[in-house]
Amino acid sequence: MSIQKISVIGLPMDLGQARRGVDMGPSAIRCAGIIERLEHLNIEVEDLGDITVGRPENANDPGTNLKNLSLVAASNSELAARVDEIIESGSFPLVLGGDHSIAIGTLAGVAKHHDNVGVIWYDAHGDLNTEDTSPSGNIHGMPLAVSMGLGHPDLIHIHGSFPKVKPENIVIIGARSLDEGEKELIRDKGIKVYTMHEIDRIGMTRVMEECIEYLRERTDGVHLSLDLDGVDPADAPGVGTPVIGGISYRESHLAMEMLAEADLITSAEFVEVNPILDERNKTAIVAVALMGSLFGEKLL
């Protein structure tokens, strides 16, 4: 089943982390031409605009070290409902962030439609912290744990019962910065991870072949959650938590083309584009090129 229609929706939220500006991500990605790019691919495209995000009155809710918990939770509930609606209508949800905490809402909306959803987490980080292990209190470091049902009740209960995703249905690609608690969780739950070591060692081609085969066997739909900081900061400098030694633009491009060929992905989000930290919108341009490839763009 190839994709007939894509619905683009933005969540311009920067409250899941400490560096302002990632709320301008959806706008930067539209400026880089995402809608026109997708329209060229003979797929019907609709742009649903952006979800409205509340203004933070004080950074911390009483009784928790999670920053902006109530606003992050509210925005994610709204996103979950919108993603749910998009899938219900037979369209493919393409979510533009925003910081990575928005994956909580996307996955909650997606999970409604699957018994066994798979996730590709393309990221320098694991985003597997809980309030007990987080070094920062930033919710963008937690969405994958939340989606497994681990974390604050206000987050794990968004849009339905938990867990949204089973640990054995997750593949992390590009990891090179993991906190101690995250490493423990990965070992504990047996989450499949291709760190930069494996990418260097066996190459992106084999990593993607293995990843595709692994998820095809066990899932009934696969969500791609692509954090632009998975890409090396030389190619994607406009991110709030850059980590050197990342996946190149070329390798990322290949990974997206292989996913397009595999016809495996059923929803996607591109997050953490921060135009304030960027160089002439380079990171948004990279994001748009990767989306083009994901949806089947070819040179010839």
Ligand SMILES: NC(=[NH2+])NCCC[C@H](N)C(=O)O
């Ligand atoms: N989506 C991201 N960029 N996450 C970065 C997380 C960094 C760190 N592990 C933390 O918990 O704060």
Ligand SMILES: [Mn+2]
């Ligand atoms: Mn990251």
Ligand SMILES: [Mn+2]
């Ligand atoms: Mn991330």
